[in-house]
Amino acid sequence: xxxxxxxxxxxxxxxxxxxxxxxxxxxxxxxxxxxxxxxxxxxxxxxxxxxxxxxxxxxxxxxxxxxxxxxxxxxxxxxxxxxxxxxxxxxxxxxxxxxxxxxxxxxxxxxxxxxxxxxxxxxxxxxxxx
Amino acid sequence: xxxxxxxxxxxxxxxxxxxxxxxxxxxxxxxxxxxxxxxxxxxxxxxxxxxxxxxxxxxxxxxxxxxxxxxxxxxxxxxxxxxxxxxxxxxxxxxxxxxxxxxxxxxxxxxxxxxxxxxxxxxxxxxxxxxxxxxxxxxxxxxxxxxxxxxxxxxxxxxxxxxxxxxxxxxxxxxxxx
Numbered sequence: 001x002x003x004x005x006x007x008x009x010x011x012x013x014x015x016x017x018x019x020x021x022x023x024x025x026x027x028x029x030x031x032x033x034x035x036x037x038x039x040x041x042x043x044x045x046x047x048x049x050x051x052x053x054x055x056x057x058x059x060x061x062x063x064x065x066x067x068x069x070x071x072x073x074x075x076x077x078x079x080x081x082x083x084x085x086x087x088x089x090x091x092x093x094x095x096x097x098x099x100x101x102x103x104x105x106x107x108x109x110x111x112x113x114x115x116x117x118x119x120x121x122x123x124x125x126x127x128x129x130x
Numbered sequence: 131x132x133x134x135x136x137x138x139x140x141x142x143x144x145x146x147x148x149x150x151x152x153x154x155x156x157x158x159x160x161x162x163x164x165x166x167x168x169x170x171x172x173x174x175x176x177x178x179x180x181x182x183x184x185x186x187x188x189x190x191x192x193x194x195x196x197x198x199x200x201x202x203x204x205x206x207x208x209x210x211x212x213x214x215x216x217x218x219x220x221x222x223x224x225x226x227x228x229x230x231x232x233x234x235x236x237x238x239x240x241x242x243x244x245x246x247x248x249x250x251x252x253x254x255x256x257x258x259x260x261x262x263x264x265x266x267x268x269x270x271x272x273x274x275x276x277x278x279x280x281x282x283x284x285x286x287x288x289x290x291x292x293x294x295x296x297x298x299x300x301x302x303x304x305x306x307x308x
Contacts, residue, residue, distance in 0.1 A: 007265025009283030035270045088138065088266025101268035122263075122298055123136065123283075123290035125307045 003111045004082045006121035012082050013049050015119075015126045020080050022046045029053035037061075040068075043075040051083035055104045059096055065103055066110040073114075081111060085120075132251045134289045136261040137299035143260050144182070144218055146299050151216040151258045152189055158256070161213035164191035165203065167222035171231070191216070197226045200246045204253050215254055220247060220261040220289070224282050235274055240281025244288050251292055259293065261286050 002020065006012050016022060028038035029050035037060050038053025051065075058065040069076065087105050092098050112118050118130035133150055137143050155162035164186060170176045186193075196203055200223060203209055217223075220243070228239035251257055264279060271279070290296045296308035 007263065008267075009265055009280050011287055034273075034276065085266055086268035088263075089268060092269040094269075097268055097270070104268070122307050123134070123296060124287040125290055125296060127307060 001076055001078070001111070001115050002080045002117045002119065003108075003115040004080065004119045004121060004126070005085045005108060005112075007088070008084050008086075010121045011124035012084070012121045013047075015121050015124065016047055016049070016080050016082055019126065020047070022080060025049055041076070043072065043079060045079075047080040047082060048076070049082035051081060051107065052086060052100075052104050055083075055107055056100050059100045059103055065107045069107065069110060081115075083108065083111075131256060131295065132254075132289075132293040133258045133295040133297065134261070134286070134293040135258065135297050135299060136263045136286060138263055138266075141299050142302040143262075143299045144185075146297075146302075146304065147216055147218060147258045147260045148186065148189055148191075151191075151214050154256060154258070155190075155214035158212075158214065160256070161192060161210045162190050163209065163213050163215045164193045165200070165215055165217045166193050166195050167197050167217070167219060167226065169197040169222075169226055197222070200243075201249050201253075204250065211254055213254075213256070215250075215257040216260070217247075217250070217257055218260040220259055220285055221264075221282060223247075224278065224285065228278060228281070237277065240277070240284060243281070244285040247285055247289055248292060251289065259289055261289070263298070 004012050004016050024045040025047045026042040026045040027049050028041060032038055037057035038050060041048040041054055055065040086101055115130060117128060119126045120129050135143050135147050152162060168175060168179055170179055194203060204211065224239060224243045227243050228236050265283060298305040298307060
């Protein structure tokens with residue numbers, strides 16, 4: 001598995017498509033408003049992006065996002081996983097969003113430890129950090 | 131050489147950018163310009179500008195006040211286009227272009243600012259651009275703030291593509307991306 005992370009609007013998916021053979025993408029944030037929970041990853045696709053939107057769903061459902069990935073480990077071994085790093089801003093006022101910020105970090109830690117390659121994208125430029 | 135610098139606030143971006151601009155002007159033997167983009171709205175802004183001015187004191191910068199319409203500089207005959215320019219910051223320029231004092235929002239500003247900074251980089255060839263990395267929040271913002279963040283990111287990415295160097299400053303240390 002390859003993990004691509006970076007801040008919002010940094011061109012993570014564009015970078016992934018340019019550098020890896022990706023024919024299909026599941027976007028967990030597709031079709032939902034910015035504050036709504038995202039969808040569950042569909043691992044039949046080559047890449048899954050906006051994992052943070054799925055994390056938001058897990059927070060609201062009282063589940064741990066990393067557990068979902070542990071339980072479905074065999075399904076994403078050959079995938080490109082893309083997520084937004086939300087750890088560098090202001091601590092949110094909203095309790096769910098504070099939990100979201102932390103759960104997203106835990107998922108990133110887990111996926112980074114499992115990944116064969118970790119890439120951080122900054123202003124459209126990728127750098128291999130693992 | 132065009133250089134793009136970004137990073138979190140109060141990490142030493144401006145100081146690093148000043149140093150790079152001064153070195154470049156020194157080695158090329160050309161004038162050194164500082165493009166001041168901040169339009170003061172209150173006492174807090176005025177005291178920040180005062181602090182910035184004193185921080186640049188003695189560096190040899192000639193200050194150009196240009197909070198809007200960046201490319202006007204290119205048509206000013208008193209300014210040497212072969213000089214080195216420190217443009218600090220893209221963030222403030224987009225802010226000024228997008229929002230006015232009356233609360234109006236110009237949705238066309240992001241595209242305009244992106245085109246302006248690209249034109250400026252191409253025309254001068256020796257500009258140090260400073261922007262702000264505001265993309266790591268977990269909180270939700272209004273659609274207005276999101277379109278500002280999206281617009282700034284588009285300008286940042288366009289600059290990162292054309293600049294010879296792309297540098298992230300984190301707590302005074304330099305992370306080179308290009």
